[in-house]
Each structure stands twice: as C-alpha cells, then as structure tokens.
Amino acid sequence: MSGWRTQSGWAVDRNQSLSFTFDGKTIPAMAGDTVASALLASGNRIVGRGFKYHRPRGFWGAGSEEPNGIADVQGTQHRPNVQMTLEPATEGLRLRSINGHPTAEHDRMAFLDRFARFIPAAFYYKTFMLPDWHLFEPRIRAMAGLGRLDPAAQGFGPSAPVNATCDVLVVGAGPAGLAAARAEAKAGRKVILCDEGALPGGSLLFRPARINGQEGRDWAAAVVGELRALGVRVLSRTTAFGRYDHGLTGLAEAQANGAAPRIWRIRATETILAAGAIERSLPFANNDLPGVMSAEAGLHYLSRFGVAVGRRVVIATTNGSAYDTARALHEVGAVVTLLDLRGGAEAGKHPFRVITGQPIETALGRRQVEAVRLASGERLDADTVLVSGGHTPSVHLYSQAQGKLRWDDGVQAFLPGAPVAGLRVIGAAAGVYDLARILPGQGVEAAAHGGTLALWPRPRAKGRIWLDLQNDVTAKDVELAHRENLTSVEHLKRYTTLGMANDQGKTSNLPGLALMAELTGRSIPETGTTTYRPPFTPVPLASFAGLRSGQLMNPVRRLPLEAEHRADGALFREYGGWLRPAWYGTGGETAEVQREARAARQGVGLFDGSPLGKIEVIGPDAAKFLDFIYYNTMSTLKPGRCRYGFVLTEGGAVFDDGVLVRLEENRFVVSCSSSHVQGMALLLEEWRQDSFDRSRVVIHDTTANYATLTVTGPKSRDLLQAVGFGTLDDLPHMALSYGQFEGDEVRITRVSFTGDRSYELSIRADRALGLWRRLKDAGRAFDAVLLGGEALMILRAEKGYIVVGKDTDGRTRPMDLGVRGPFEKRKGEYLGRRSLHLPAVAAQARDLVGLESLTPLPLPAGAHVVETVAGKRRSRGFVTTSHYSPNLNRPIAMGLLEGGNTRMGEIVTLYHLGHEVQARVAPVCALDPEGRLLDA
Amino acid sequence: MQLFPCPFCGPRPETEFHFGGDAGNTRPDAAASDSDWTNYLFFKHNRKGPTREIWMHLTCREVFLMARDTVSHEVSATEALGGEA
Numbered sequence A: 001m002s003g004w005r006t007q008s009g010w011a012v013d014r015n016q017s018l019s020f021t022f023d024g025k026t027i028p029a030m031a032g033d034t035v036a037s038a039l040l041a042s043g044n045r046i047v048g049r050g051f052k053y054h055r056p057r058g059f060w061g062a063g064s065e066e067p068n069g070i071a072d073v074q075g076t077q078h079r080p081n082v083q084m085t086l087e088p089a090t091e092g093l094r095l096r097s098i099n100g101h102p103t104a105e106h107d108r109m110a111f112l113d114r115f116a117r118f119i120p121a122a123f124y125y126k127t128f129m130l131p132d133w134h135l136f137e138p139r140i141r142a143m144a145g146l147g148r149l150d151p152a153a154q155g156f157g158p159s160a161p162v163n164a165t166c167d168v169l170v171v172g173a174g175p176a177g178l179a180a181a182r183a184e185a186k187a188g189r190k191v192i193l194c195d196e197g198a199l200p201g202g203s204l205l206f207r208p209a210r211i212n213g214q215e216g217r218d219w220a221a222a223v224v225g226e227l228r229a230l231g232v233r234v235l236s237r238t239t240a241f242g243r244y245d246h247g248l249t250g251l252a253e254a255q256a257n258g259a260a261p262r263i264w265r266i267r268a269t270e271t272i273l274a275a276g277a278i279e280r281s282l283p284f285a286n287n288d289l290p291g292v293m294s295a296e297a298g299l300h301y302l303s304r305f306g307v308a309v310g311r312r313v314v315i316a317t318t319n320g321s322a323y324d325t326a327r328a329l330h331e332v333g334a335v336v337t338l339l340d341l342r343g344g345a346e347a348g349k350h351p352f353r354v355i356t357g358q359p360i361e362t363a364l365g366r367r368q369v370e371a372v373r374l375a376s377g378e379r380l381d382a383d384t385v386l387v388s389g390g391h392t393p394s395v396h397l398y399s400q401a402q403g404k405l406r407w408d409d410g411v412q413a414f415l416p417g418a419p420v421a422g423l424r425v426i427g428a429a430a431g432v433y434d435l436a437r438i439l440p441g442q443g444v445e446a447a448a449h450g451g452t453l454a455l456w457p458r459p460r461a462k463g464r465i466w467l468d469l470q471n472d473v474t475a476k477d478v479e480l481a482h483r484e485n486l487t488s489v490e491h492l493k494r495y496t497t498l499g500m501a502n503d504q505g506k507t508s509n510l511p512g513l514a515l516m517a518e519l520t521g522r523s524i525p526e527t528g529t530t531t532y533r534p535p536f537t538p539v540p541l542a543s544f545a546g547l548r549s550g551q552l553m554n555p556v557r558r559l560p561l562e563a564e565h566r567a568d569g570a571l572f573r574e575y576g577g578w579l580r581p582a583w584y585g586t587g588g589e590t591a592e593v594q595r596e597a598r599a600a601r602q603g604v605g606l607f608d609g610s611p612l613g614k615i616e617v618i619g620p621d622a623a624k625f626l627d628f629i630y631y632n633t634m635s636t637l638k639p640g641r642c643r644y645g646f647v648l649t650e651g652g653a654v655f656d657d658g659v660l661v662r663l664e665e666n667r668f669v670v671s672c673s674s675s676h677v678q679g680m681a682l683l684l685e686e687w688r689q690d691s692f693d694r695s696r697v698v699i700h701d702t703t704a705n706y707a708t709l710t711v712t713g714p715k716s717r718d719l720l721q722a723v724g725f726g727t728l729d730d731l732p733h734m735a736l737s738y739g740q741f742e743g744d745e746v747r748i749t750r751v752s753f754t755g756d757r758s759y760e761l762s763i764r765a766d767r768a769l770g771l772w773r774r775l776k777d778a779g780r781a782f783d784a785v786l787l788g789g790e791a792l793m794i795l796r797a798e799k800g801y802i803v804v805g806k807d808t809d810g811r812t813r814p815m816d817l818g819v820r821g822p823f824e825k826r827k828g829e830y831l832g833r834r835s836l837h838l839p840a841v842a843a844q845a846r847d848l849v850g851l852e853s854l855t856p857l858p859l860p861a862g863a864h865v866v867e868t869v870a871g872k873r874r875s876r877g878f879v880t881t882s883h884y885s886p887n888l889n890r891p892i893a894m895g896l897l898e899g900g901n902t903r904m905g906e907i908v909t910l911y912h913l914g915h916e917v918q919a920r921v922a923p924v925c926a927l928d929p930e931g932r933l934l935d936a
Numbered sequence B: 001m002q003l004f005p006c007p008f009c010g011p012r013p014e015t016e017f018h019f020g021g022d023a024g025n026t027r028p029d030a031a032a033s034d035s036d037w038t039n040y041l042f043f044k045h046n047r048k049g050p051t052r053e054i055w056m057h058l059t060c061r062e063v064f065l066m067a068r069d070t071v072s073h074e075v076s077a078t079e080a081l082g083g084e085a
C-alpha cells in the first residue's frame, strides 16, 4: 500500500462514491475518478504484466501515453485493451488485466522473467523456425499479445461518422490550444477544438499556474465558456488520431453506452496542432518496477484526483518541471527527495531535500520499488520514484502530414521543422514548455521548465534498463540489434518492436534512438526517427465501419415487385447485387426448382427479369459506336430487331453478352446481364468520351426505370393474347413490338434465355404490379408457373446458354464459346480485336463443351478435368455449370476444356475434393439442338 | 483521403473516382505490331512525381484529365476532355 487519498483533488466528488472491480477485486472510487486514479488511491500498484517477460507493472502515466495500465472491459459491453488512465470510473465496471494469468497480481507466467537472458529480441523468430513456425504459433500467441477478445460479447454499438468542414481545427485544449482557438474565433473564423481528455485545460488541470490573476484551470474554464459563446464546437474525449491527404484530419470521439467511438472526418483550411508533449523516463536499471512513474503523472493524480502516489518519494529530473511535483507532494506530507541531474545550486533552497548531479543507478525492489541506489553509492529508501527525462513533443500529426522534423539540443527532442501548408504547430508540441511564452502578455505566474539535460541510455550499462515498457524492450535489445547490424531506425523498430502497439513513439522511441546513435557514433539527428503512422491511439474497426453493418454493409438492390413475390411464397437470394426470388413454395429447394423448370417447358413460366440491363445508346453516331463496342457487327441491325452479341475487354476476353435492341435508327437498348449493368455503363461512357464525338452519341441507363417481366414456354404467346397484346403471330424471334396495358406502353421483345418461345415485357416500374397480376390471373388457364432464378439457370443450361463470369473467366475468348465469325471475317475495328490475334492469347485457349455424367448423379461444379503428366495431376479445364435436368431426366454440365471441340465423345477424368469421377465430352447444347422449341 | 477536383462538380473525395490510365496512352491503329499493342495494353509508366492521368468522376460520369504528383499527392490541374460538352 503506497498510494493514498488526500483531502485535495478538485475533480472528484467526495459525496458520490461508487465501485468497480479489477481482476475480481472491488475498488472504491469517487465520481470524477479515472480507473487509474481510483486504483492508485486504494494502493493498487501492480495493474498489468509485461508483454514478454511477465514482470509486474504499474501505472507510468496519467493519459494516452500509458504503456502498462491496459485492461479489458468485461461484460455485454466488452471492450478489449482500454487505457485505464483515460477510462472514467463508473459504477459496476468490470475490468480484467491483460497478460496476467490469472491476474496481474498473481501471474503464473512470471517465471519467464528468470529466463530473460535467453529470450532476447527476436528470440521467437530465431528459435521456432523449424520444421514450421505454425506448430509453435498457437502456444506462443496464447502467452503473448495484449487483451483477450470475449467471443460472447456483442461488440460496439454503431456510431455514424460525421463529415465536417471548418476554417480552423485546433487539436489539443491545453493553454496553447485554448488561446489559439479563442483568437481564431474572435477573428470570425469557424473553429472546432478537440481534446483527448474528459475536460479541456491540458496541463492547467494539474500544474500550478496563475493567468491574469486567475487560477489556471479557472482561466481554462472561462475560455471554454467564451469559445462556446462564440459558436466554437468543443469536443472532449476526442482524439485527433491521424492526418491524411489534402488537409483531412481523423478524430475519434468516445461515446457512452457501449457505442463505438464516433469518427469525425474534418477538412479544415488550417489545422493548429497544440497536442502538447509527453514526459520521458530516465535510464536506470529496473526502471520498470511498479512505483516508478512519470513525475508529471504524479502531479496530475495529486492535484486533480487528490491521490498521492506515495509516501516516501524520490524525484529524479533533467529539467525544471518536476519541482512542481516535489512541492505539491511535500505539501500533502510526503517525504520528498529531489535529484536534480542538471547539477546547479538548487540544494538548500527548497523545503524538501535536493541532491544535484547524482543520477539513479538502479531501482531496488522485487514486486515494486523499495529503494534506489545513486551513482554515488548512496541508498535512498522510497516507495515511489517519479522521473522526468524531459518531454517529447507530440508531433505525430505534423509528421503524418509529411512535415520534416529537426533536432533541438535545448529541449533534447525532435521539433517541427519547415512549415507544412495548412498546419501550424504551437505550444509544447513545438517545444515551447514555459507557460509565460505560450501566453505572452497575460500575466502568467508559473514555474519555468528550463532546458533539458541530455541524459540517455549508455552502452554496456549494468542491469536491465527498460526503454519500451509495453513491448518489453531493454537497452540490451538495442545493443543486440546493433551487433547484428540492424542499425537503421526502421530496422531497429521491427527487430526489437520498440515503439510499436499503443506507444507509437510516445514514450519509448527517443531513448532507443539515442542509444543507437551512441552505439554507431552518430548524432541523434543523423540516426533519425521512424515514420509516425496513424492512429495516434488505437481506434476500433467498428468506428471506421460506422453504420455499415448488417443490411447496410453491402445494401442489396430490390425489385419493385418484391412484396408480391413474398406473398407468393418466394425464397429470396442475392444475385449480382439484386435480391431476387430463387424459387417459390415450401417444398424444399430441389423439389421446387425441378418442378418450376419442368412446368415452364410444358406450359408457360413467369419470371421477374427486372434487373436485366436497359442502357440506351442514342444519337446519329450510335450505330458506329456500337460497331466498335461489340464483337459482332451491329450497324446492320434493322430498327425493330434484336441481335445477340458479345462485348470484349481490350484484352480480348468476353466482358459481357446480351441482346442489343434497335428501337429506332438512332436509338438502341443494350440489354446486358443484370449483374454487369454498372460495369457496362462505365465501359460505354469511357469509350464514348475517349474515341467518339460526344455530341453525336449519348448513354442513358434506364435499367431501374422499367420492370421487365418474362413470359416463356410453348403457351407464352397464347397467354399474352389472353392478356390483350394482340396475336403477336407476326412477331418473329429477335424482334420488337409494342403493346398497351392500362394506358402505359409496354415494350415487347421476343428473345429467349430458355430456348422456348419467350417474350420480355418492359413497363414503367411503378405500373408493373398490375401487369404482373394480370399475367398471373390469366396464366391459371395455361397452368402458368412462377419461375425463380434457380429454375431459370437449369433451363438455360439445358440449352447451353452461358452466364458470363460463371461459364467464362478472365481469359475466355468469343471463339472459345463457338462464335468465330467476326474474328475470321469482320473488317472494321472493335474493342479487343487486336488481342484476339496475339499468339499468346490463342495459345491458352479452352473450348466450352458439354460434360455428361456417367452416373445418375450431377458432376461436381468446380471440379477440374485432370490428366496425369509425369506422375502429377495437371488441370486441363473445369466444370462451370452442373444441374440435374428435369426435362432430360439426367444430369447436365458444361465446362471449359483445352482442345475441347476436338475431344467430342472422349471420356475425361474429373478431380474434386480428393475424388475422381468420369465424364464424357459432349456438345454444350443438351436439349433441342435444332432450336425447334423457339417457334413451338 | 484525397480530394480530386472534378472539372464539372468541384472537389470530391477520391472514392467517387475511377482511374482510367495514363494520359497519352493512345490506342494503336489496326495494323499495330504485337509489341506495340501489348505495350498499350499492359505497360504502365508508374511515374514517381508529376504525372498526367485520365480519371472518371463516377457521380457525373465525366472523364477528365488530371495532372498530379504521385509523391506529394498535390493535384496541379484538372481539365475536361474536348471542352465543356
């Protein structure tokens, strides 16, 4: 027990007590506490275990720089890896330490620390290589890593991201940020101010200062009031985590009630970075013991939460800032000894003991710090050691904006160098630590920080000097990296994991660089620093997902007649982004689909084909344009007629197939596959604008404007006649006609994807329901059946009609599908033509063929046609489509096969999931090869 | 996320755009040799620094020319193709 609650602490309400649990232990707290302040107040020192060696660890800091104090929030609102220094203490919160098995206090992995000299940097990489790292991986991962995900938890609730613009975004609401925000707002600019803390004020919340006669934090509160009155948006618990291209800053705003932090994407004309600076540790042996903390954090806990972190406190500093901490702890009755490592004449001037020029050689203690031994050999008993090795400005956002850092000897840190357009760095983030300089002319009374003594880890020092508490990196690991010639900072980082995970260079980076500089005989700026990357603090993926989950993850497109299909018992599936009926009825997939496919061939089938592409191409050059776009010549098509054709990629592969309808001389409809409409519309636009006179041909996608209802089967003409569309006797296959339905025009094309006589009726989408119902009503006399997508797939497969992307892949040419005419005879230029003549393209050709099962069972779709060459199985093609045909009463299949057209009748071997089956190569069309059904 | 200025719609987030290729990668005529044709199809300059590219703004479907720097990500100019149609 070393921490205790004093009578001070302005942020906590002594009349409101609450409690939470940590590793099953009940922790008392007050309203206003963070989890960290409450744990420290009740004397809890060990709050985590080291990542690698499982040494006991206590809190180092009081904010987002905290490397050790990380825990999982348990329960329904489970959140892994929460920094306890930022987490408000709330009633009933349940926390579980990380890396502790079972708890941080009692960790059975702690034995690992005794083997530490056998587990240097990269130990796991080097040791567990043979025969296969994956054999060791699960065990090693179980031992390492940070928090544990709770599979039963429901995860974060959704938070909608916000896009915002402003004139000025101010990052950090410390004294510099508050003053800058006020100046900008007073000048009439639209300002957004954000801060990661629960309250604005930054260092004024804990460091003693007077501004214009006011207490520092009262001044901060007054400025916030002024800002709100000026219309400034002030965001608390909001971290600016990343700076992206073209002035974009990403913010994450913590939410209550288990919702994910809300993402703000802010584009500001100017961003002012006032993110402050983070205190560094000092290099002495065992500087990771619980009880060794940042001096600034010690002051923070005391003045804000009334928590004194110790009773016998040694404070070691390389700068003037730690005197505030020493004074404050002395005033509440702690026994303070301050080691001013700069030397000088401070000894005897203070009410506490000051020793100058004597660094700590080692901290002593087993589970927590008990004493320190100085370089002079003197031993000082202490339950707490507070250290300040100087401050590292938080320049992350400047660096992410491609800003170039420069080294400053005075503050021993990298500072922003040349200005970056649209970004200004001020205050401690720019290396200005003294309040009087941050707020000039404002009557500031505050202690001076002064310069920082350079005191960095030295090579071959005794004991284990920790540089990165979160990743368990010591000075010896950096020396090992140097011996193995991994001396560049980026190699050093990856080899030792220095500065990875949460830390991102907040506390660990600079001591590691400084040691490497010393080892290589270079200066720190010559050694350089690693690239800062977002995020500054971890952001859950749920925040980036925002509302894109469940139905909104990848929204499906819906048919105008969906409700009607549901009432008719349709089961829906997604096809190419559209939610469509797969089959109707409750008799099970196989039975219903077979029933539909059989009935459609015998009488008439009704199919909702509304997603079918309907892209209009209009203008005097439309025919010329389509000649270029299609593999087939299209300008010879007569108005009122339809033609089937292919569109190729420039690489010569089939991109889409479909029917082109010539409505008028200068107006066509590209009836492309329903899943390819967007791709086709883009392709048409690109070529139109690239190679044609844009005033003479235009593209207009009307797909969603019309519903398309397909009537197919031998009785389809009779049904349409019964509905009132005339006799249609004169309408040949691949021709266009028009009818009327309740005052609306109906475009009727006689095209077929089933091989039977078929008609496609296109009508305004909002009037389709009446027509569909009329077709269903009149259809009863013809035994009409509602056809889902699955049955349609069988009908087209019986005929050998292809689905592009299923029966073709990225190298299938039109000739492979049996369409050779244009390749051999066409004169004009068309998309992909030249590629069809490349020898390399021809060399890898496969033909689409039919494959007959030699058993009553359908062939496995996706199975490879194999041949054994020199003892090894080689693929010669694969099955693209396979069904049981209710109209042929046998299985049918298609596949792509090398040299397939020359192998008709041959028996080939298929290989699928460890089994072989035989099949006979056959023509693709299994039913009605003469095409008589079209006119039946 | 970058902001690209569509010559017709003004600045919009990069996710609204579709890359069309290097500017000046002219389609060879029908008599092109195999190597000229495959260069047109497959050879990308992947320039470091200033570059001129063709992009489409998917929202308005207009194709335009964009001069930008692949290192600094600065967009120096965008230009409608063939004037304002």
Ligand SMILES: [Zn+2]
Pocket (backbone or CB within 6 Å): B006, B007, B008, B009, B010, B057, B059, B060, B061, B062
């Ligand atoms: Zn646009």
